[in-house]
Structures are given as structure tokens and as C-alpha cells.
Amino acid sequence: MARPNEQVGALLQEYADLVAITGGAPYRARVYEKAARSVAGHHLDVSTLDAAGLREIPNVGDSIAAKVVEYFRTGRIEEVERLRARIPAGVRELTQIPTLGPRKAMMLYDERGIASVQDLLDALDAGRLRGLKGFGPRTEENLRHGITLLRQAGGRVTLDVAMELAEEVVAALSALPQCERCTYAGSLRRMRETVGDLDILAASTKPRSLMKALTGLSLVSEVIAHGDTKTSVRTTAGMQVDLRVVPPESWGAALQYFTGSKAHNVRTREIAVRQDLKLSEYGLFTVPPAQRRHRRKATLTGEPASGEGPPAESTEPTEPAEESGPPEAGELVVSKSEQEVYARIGLPWIPPTLREDRGEIEAARDGTLPDVVTEQDIRGDLHTHTDLTDGVAPMTEMVAAAAERGYDYYAVTDHAPNLYMQRMTDEKMLAQREQLHALAKRYPHLTLLHGTELNIDPDGEVDWPADFLAGFDICVASVHSHFNQTRAQLTRRLVRACENPHVNVIGHPTARLIGHRQPIDVDLEAVYEACADTGTALEVNASPDRLDLNDEHLLAARRHGVKFAVDTDAHAVAHLDYLRYGVGTAQRGWLTAGDVINTWPLRRLRTFLRKGRKGREKP
DNA sequence: GCCGTTTTCGGCCCGACTGTTTTCAGTCG
Known part of the structure; x- marks a missing residue:
């Protein structure tokens, strides 16, 4: 892959981070992030493209194309330099600490002048975070812990290491009578070359017993989070394992969701939204007219535009959605298998290894998905x-x-x-x-x-x-x-x-x-x-x-x-x-x-x- | 800032969990 693409991708990603840290509009940070990935993964060398060619790249419009052109002409992007001057590099580095995101990093810098991981450690030791809004004793402890983790080399492992652990956890959970299904999802299922943490998905009507079983495994050194449907642990080898338990009826939607990638899911959810559907890990749901995003269109077609009017009757018999789970409005459309979910939003099933938003959505829509080697x-x-x-x-x-x-x-x-x-x-x-x-x-x-x-x-x-x-x-x-x-x-x-x-x-x-x-x-x-x-x-x-x-x-x-x-x-x-x-x-x-x-x-x-x-x- | 087999304007994915706060912001995936 041409190096210029990676350079520009990294620069756009940095800009996205800086926008998020400085509290810029959230959609702005997101759009630069998307552009960063599109450019880094583009098949043509972006240094050879003019503005028109650059705009051919998804998520690159006039403004970003101009910035890329500027970069290859002058070696820098003025707008990036402006933010760099405002935010020290160390502040961006702070956001690498687990549980510390852009908002808190900015607050640490603004209120306490903390501009590096070392600064933060010193401030913690000196008790200088006391009284800072949102930074209680638990937060202090989490930050210390996060810094320790960050300093333990990178944290990603190769596929074989992740697979071995995943198969062990899946086997242990699958052996429980309360467990109806269990598999690994996430980047391991997509076969990314390294895996940061393990996503395990299980189907059960009794989630608590599964969570308890996970926290009880001998390979667990620490419980990071423990809730009703999700539990996160760290293994003795330092790997984070997230277990999500969903109702058996939600299996397909949940598997689709937890397999990712995040970018792929954003695309599939957008497609659902355009069809007045809502896709979550619990299933694909209809959206009652009053809650539809495309309100303008609804108005034009004479449906109630807002207010408490009764939901329009669907032509099909109403089936009460029995699922637990948060979606209180809207009817369940499909959720049992990934195939159903993709089919209902008009796409063929997409192999997990392709789900990176690298053109697979478009290919699926056009019927040109590759028949990948098995x-x-x-x-x-x-x-x-x-x-x-x-x-x-x-x-x-x-x-x-x-x-x-x-x-x-x-x-x-x-x-x-x-x-x-x-x-x-x-x-x-x-x-x-x-x-x-x-x-x-x-x-x-x-x-x-x-x-x-x-x-x-x-x-x-x-x-x-x-x-x-x-x-x-x-x-x-x-x-x-x-x-x-x-x-x-x-x-x-x-x-x-x-x-x-x-x-x-x-x-x-x-x-x-x-x-x-x-x-x-x-x-x-x-x-x-x-x-x-x-x-x-x-x-x-x-x-x-x-x-x-x-x-x-x-x-x-x-x-x-x-x-x-x-x-x-x-x-x-x-x-x-x-x-x-x-x-x-x-x-x-x-x-x-x-x-x-x-x-x-x-x-x-x-x-x-x-x-x-x-x-x-x-x- | 980008984008449109509904839109050239008005939207932009969704939910769980934590910590700190009394109703929610931030982070994560």
C-alpha cells in the first residue's frame, strides 16, 4: 500500500482526535475519522490525485480534498497545525488511557495543565485532581490502572493467541446447561491480524449464571465490569474478555452487531434508518411514525408528523415483542439469524472477514460481493x-x-x-x-x-x-x-x-x-x-x-x-x-x-x- | 464536513456500564 495514503490517513485521524478533544461538533470529528480510513485504504496513491480525483474517495469532499492537496503541496495542513499549537501532543496521548476520553483529557489540560501521561501520574501522586468535577476516588484509581495497562506493550495479541483463549472460554460457557449458544465475535471473527480484546457472545434466558461462570474461570485475574447482560474480565495474561448474553431470539442481530466492525455496523444501521427501521443488538425493529427520522417525508405522505397519535397499524398482524431489552416502541421484524437481518435491509449475507466498510456494503448492494476463498x-x-x-x-x-x-x-x-x-x-x-x-x-x-x-x-x-x-x-x-x-x-x-x-x-x-x-x-x-x-x-x-x-x-x-x-x-x-x-x-x-x-x-x-x-x- | 434507489438541506448509530451525581455525562464497543 502506498505510504502517502497512510501518512494522510494518520494526519486526518489526528485532526479528528484534536477536534474531539477541543470539543468541536461531534459529527465533524466523525467525518474526519471516516475520511482517514477511506484515504488510508484507498487503492490509488493519493499523492498522485488532484482535487477531483480525491473527491472520488468516499467521505472526502471539497474541504478534505483541499486539505490533502495542501498537504502534498506544502508538507503540512494549516488547520491541523492550528490545533496542534493549541493542544500539546501529550494531551492526545492521554486519550490512549482506557477510561479517559477526549472530554476528560481536555478538562485535565484546561484545569490542571496536564499535558502528558507522566504529568497525569505526577498529578495523581500529588493529589492534584481532588475537587475536579467528575474525578472522584474511583476515577483516580481507574486512571492509575489504565496507565499501567497502557505501558504494558501495546496490548494486542496475534490471532492464534486470541483464538486459543476464545475457544477455551467458549467451551467452558457452552458446557453450561443454561447456555443455548455461544461463540466468539469481534475482530477475532473478522480475523483481523491482531486482537485487542475478546468478544464472546452467548444466548441464554438466564444470563446471570453465564456471567458468574465467566468470572469464576481460573484464567480470570480481574473483573472489570459486571452488569445484567454484559461482563468484562481481564485474564491472567492481561487480555480483556467481554461477554454479552442476549435472549436466544436475538442471536442473529446480536452476532451481527458484536462482530462489527464498528464502521460496518454504522453503515448497516444507516441503511436500516433509511427504511424506517432500527437495528440494534436485540433485532431489527420498526420505528413508530411519530419517532421516524424522516419526518418531512412522513408529513408529505399525510402521516402524523409528531405528537402522541397512535402508531399506524401495520398491515400484518401485530405480534407483541416478547423480548426483554430496551426498545420499548416498535415491533420486532427479524433477529434470529444474521442472514435474516441482512436480507431484511436488502443485502445478502456478508462474510465476517469482509465487514470493514471497505466497499463490501456497496458490493453487496450491487450483487458483486466476491465469492471468497474458504x-x-x-x-x-x-x-x-x-x-x-x-x-x-x-x-x-x-x-x-x-x-x-x-x-x-x-x-x-x-x-x-x-x-x-x-x-x-x-x-x-x-x-x-x-x-x-x-x-x-x-x-x-x-x-x-x-x-x-x-x-x-x-x-x-x-x-x-x-x-x-x-x-x-x-x-x-x-x-x-x-x-x-x-x-x-x-x-x-x-x-x-x-x-x-x-x-x-x-x-x-x-x-x-x-x-x-x-x-x-x-x-x-x-x-x-x-x-x-x-x-x-x-x-x-x-x-x-x-x-x-x-x-x-x-x-x-x-x-x-x-x-x-x-x-x-x-x-x-x-x-x-x-x-x-x-x-x-x-x-x-x-x-x-x-x-x-x-x-x-x-x-x-x-x-x-x-x-x-x-x-x-x-x- | 459529507451525503442522498426518498434529501442539494438537514440530518448524522445505538445501547451498556461506570462514577458521580440527584438525573446524567463520559467512555466504550
Whole structure:
């Protein structure tokens, strides 16, 4: 993704925060927030767009387009500078503290001159918050606690960590007789690459027993909030878990609501409002005429515009809404399943991984939602290791596990000699090939492919000469070192690897490790072009520490006609299960099965792997 | 400030929980 988009997105987000802190009109802050996301996620490089082009981006109008143009012309946005001069950066930082939002942050600054997290800590220690309106002893305690949490590294965890915890909590709650349904929702269900806190949803007529069960789990270290329908706890590992319990009839609406994203929900609720419906976690409801937003229209059609007149009779028999829950007016329309809820507001069901307000609402409305790739579509794994190099399981076990998964094909791709610590030799590689061919006889329904993961050296060269490479069924090539080359060098390096007629897949293309190593600085657009031109696939590495390429890259890359391989890079049998994170990421990138080479039948895959080379055609 | 298979003006998602306050603002998701 082009960097300028992220720069401008961050700047617009900062402006939104500053507007909120200074108490500007709430809708203004919101609109800049929406624009920030639209710009950051836009598929074109915004630095190349003029004002008219910028206005094509959703939520960008005259005013914001002018600010973006100003930014690329002068390197700054005057209006942002004006607010920056008024509000120290530290005040914005204060809003990162849980339970401290923009209003209170501004009050701390105005009334006590607090302009950083450290200032706040000092003020707390000195008792200088006493007497400040809205800051009682509990609030002081919460702020101290919040600062401690903030200082504990970021707070987001990778998908596998979140999933493991979620499955444990869901299993514990599901075992209760009072629990009718239970699942995880939120960013985990959407398969975001990291998860901040866990959203667990349950259906029950006896919510209290479920809440009690959650707070009683041994992994709970602290109860943050405890109400009638919602309980929040923190685990011993520091993760926040929110449990919401809804009546069983509300399951679909609640699941839709708690899956998010927030931006997606805002859109679906707006669509409901335009149809004089109200969507909440309890269901989709009619709005009595007296409460309708579109009062003007109501007046025009002769309905009562306001006042206490009786609600218009619906043509259908009135069914008393039995649900508990706050909506006291309006009839329940639907709530049992997500499908019903979407259908009633005129949309097909949208896969959770697409629910980010990145165009899925429009696509759903136009009937152009992608038929995203699923785990069942995957016919094989094309990047895996054994204990011949740095894997921990022997090839026999890895292959047996692959057969168990029902794969049609499976590639063993151990490291090549240039990754010196792996001590690979030509002889060892050829011996492995023999063993693999022998092993293949045991698995008549599984085609075993012999491959390798090559190392792309600083010049873009790989480990072996062409004649040796020609002996492999598949070659993955990856960057494993020299991450700090210049952008030009790194780009050239990857493009050269693509141009190698024996390189089929670029493994973990940005080489990032989530939370540990930044992605390499490479012109991905150039790499996408090279891949499309040369018939080289880009990997969607499913390892939860990598997820590389990520969803945003995929959204950009697919526009170039690139093909992808969703691979686990498994170094152990258990890692083969990481596939779901790779598939989730692929879905978030709107990839279909057709985009992913390892969903293809073997024949088609083999043709792709020949990469147009001569002399490899087999009878 | 943006936006319109109802609108070029008049709206802008909705509810739970907490803490502090006596009826609600702020925060969060």
C-alpha cells in the first residue's frame, strides 16, 4: 500500500482526535475519522490525485480534498497545525488511557495543565485532581490502572493467541446447561491480524449464571465490569474478555452487531434508518411514525408528523415483542439469524472477514460481493518444512498429517544451502527427494511435490543454478536477511527473484514479524507487476506471526491480476492448522478461489508451476 | 464536513456500564 495514503490517513485521524478533544461538533470529528480510513485504504496513491480525483474517495469532499492537496503541496495542513499549537501532543496521548476520553483529557489540560501521561501520574501522586468535577476516588484509581495497562506493550495479541483463549472460554460457557449458544465475535471473527480484546457472545434466558461462570474461570485475574447482560474480565495474561448474553431470539442481530466492525455496523444501521427501521443488538425493529427520522417525508405522505397519535397499524398482524431489552416502541421484524437481518435491509449475507466498510456494503448492494476463498477450497499446502532443516517433525509425520487433512497435493519445501545454519547440501536434498517418492506410494490419493524454500540474496540471486532448480516440482523464494537495504535495492531484489524462471512463489514477501520486525521497505506495486508479468505467485503466509502479505496488500495486488498461494510455512504438524488464519487473511483481501493457485486441480497447478519454461512439459 | 434507489438541506448509530451525581455525562464497543 502506498505510504502517502497512510501518512494522510494518520494526519486526518489526528485532526479528528484534536477536534474531539477541543470539543468541536461531534459529527465533524466523525467525518474526519471516516475520511482517514477511506484515504488510508484507498487503492490509488493519493499523492498522485488532484482535487477531483480525491473527491472520488468516499467521505472526502471539497474541504478534505483541499486539505490533502495542501498537504502534498506544502508538507503540512494549516488547520491541523492550528490545533496542534493549541493542544500539546501529550494531551492526545492521554486519550490512549482506557477510561479517559477526549472530554476528560481536555478538562485535565484546561484545569490542571496536564499535558502528558507522566504529568497525569505526577498529578495523581500529588493529589492534584481532588475537587475536579467528575474525578472522584474511583476515577483516580481507574486512571492509575489504565496507565499501567497502557505501558504494558501495546496490548494486542496475534490471532492464534486470541483464538486459543476464545475457544477455551467458549467451551467452558457452552458446557453450561443454561447456555443455548455461544461463540466468539469481534475482530477475532473478522480475523483481523491482531486482537485487542475478546468478544464472546452467548444466548441464554438466564444470563446471570453465564456471567458468574465467566468470572469464576481460573484464567480470570480481574473483573472489570459486571452488569445484567454484559461482563468484562481481564485474564491472567492481561487480555480483556467481554461477554454479552442476549435472549436466544436475538442471536442473529446480536452476532451481527458484536462482530462489527464498528464502521460496518454504522453503515448497516444507516441503511436500516433509511427504511424506517432500527437495528440494534436485540433485532431489527420498526420505528413508530411519530419517532421516524424522516419526518418531512412522513408529513408529505399525510402521516402524523409528531405528537402522541397512535402508531399506524401495520398491515400484518401485530405480534407483541416478547423480548426483554430496551426498545420499548416498535415491533420486532427479524433477529434470529444474521442472514435474516441482512436480507431484511436488502443485502445478502456478508462474510465476517469482509465487514470493514471497505466497499463490501456497496458490493453487496450491487450483487458483486466476491465469492471468497474458504478453507474447504484449499487442495494443498505449498510451503512446509521438516526436521531435515528447521522443522521439528520428520517428513513422514508431516505427510501423514497432510493426508489426514484430505489434501490432494502437498509440497515439502525445506530450506536451501544459502541459509547456512540449516546445513543443507545437494546430497541431502536429493536423498530427501528419493524418500519422498518412496513415501508417495503409501498415499495413492495424495500427490507429494518436492520443493524448496530458496533464499533470495541481496542481489536477488537464489541458491542453486538453473539445472539443479529444474529438478524441483516447486520453488518458493524468500528474503531472510539484509532487511535494511534501500527501497530500490529491495525492490530490485524481489523483482529479480520473480524473473527467475524457476521461482514459483515469493514467500512472506514483506518479511515482517508482527510485533517484532517491521516489513521491509519495498515498492510492492513494482513487485505485483513483476509477478503478474512472470507468472510468479505471491504468498499469503498463514503463520499468525507473519500474515504476509496482509489484507491491505492483497486488496492492492489483486488489481494487478497476481495469483496467490495461501501456505502455512509449517515447521510442525500443529502448524498445518494455521491455514485458517491464512484463509481469513485472503478473505479480508477479497481473494476468490480462482485467485489462489493451491485451490486449483493438480493439472492446472502444474501448468502454472512450469511458468512458461520450455522442456518441462510432461506427457 | 459529507451525503442522498426518498434529501442539494438537514440530518448524522445505538445501547451498556461506570462514577458521580440527584438525573446524567463520559467512555466504550
